[in-house]
Amino acid sequence: MSETRATTPVFPPGRYGRRRDGRRRRPLPLIVAAAVFALGALGVAWAYYQKFGQTDYNPEIIGWNEPTDAEMVIRFRVRVPEGGTASCVLRARDYLGYEVGTRTVAVPAAPGGGEVVVTESVPTTQRGSVGDVMTCRPAG
Template sequence: MDSAILADPTVNERTRGPQVSETRATAPVFPPGRYGRRREGGRRRTLPIIVAAVVFGIAALGVAWAYYQKFGQTDYHPEIIGWNEPTDAEMVIKFSVRVPAGETASCVLRARDYQGYELGTRTVTVPARAGGGEVVVSETVPTTARGSVGDVMSCRPVG
């Protein structure tokens, strides 16, 4: 037997205890017919999983493409050019918007103060130039106090 490692090297009468031998575990043996048929470790069915993943991926791409066509690309591209020195009652916002030929755009303008609070909004209608293209517009937005920032929130087709 091994002597135990003790803090005091003069006491070597102690041992670690009886030695335990290691035994190998075997698979359990079940009585036949008692627990039903046992499955064998056979081949996994990966083909249905792969087919389902491919079908799901194609469907997701189709939905993404449909939403992109409906909401993604718009012909109405607004850009803020600037605004005048605002008063306590109004702010003049100058912006440009690309409007397709024969169409009309409906743009939402907004005036805000230094803290970002909305002071007023206005929806304006912008007709297209002959042949379409970019239109520069200056519009007045009524406000409840002196504003500091003018925004073009969105431009869409009228209707």
């Protein structure tokens, strides 16, 4: 009976690159680097949210009434900081999308700041179909 022993192969030096030594590497540096990267990404995301997330003077249309031939009443919401006043441009358009009326209104802040719900009338030259809040910005 012959016996075959399992041996590790012997490779010529330098021919196949560097061989691993079989020890397991510790993943601690990789984990630390990933944690530092994640904290940095969260910091950047928080900074951008503070700068651009809760924008003041950002209008949101709520709706409008059944328009007449002479006016359209538009209801909208705008966030105004405490002590500030927003200047908002309202627009009424007809069924084909043509502008039939526009008006600029001043919206004072609510006590303590925050969102303000406003209902304003826009005079029109003919029957409107759609009401828009074009823009809101700081008054002045």
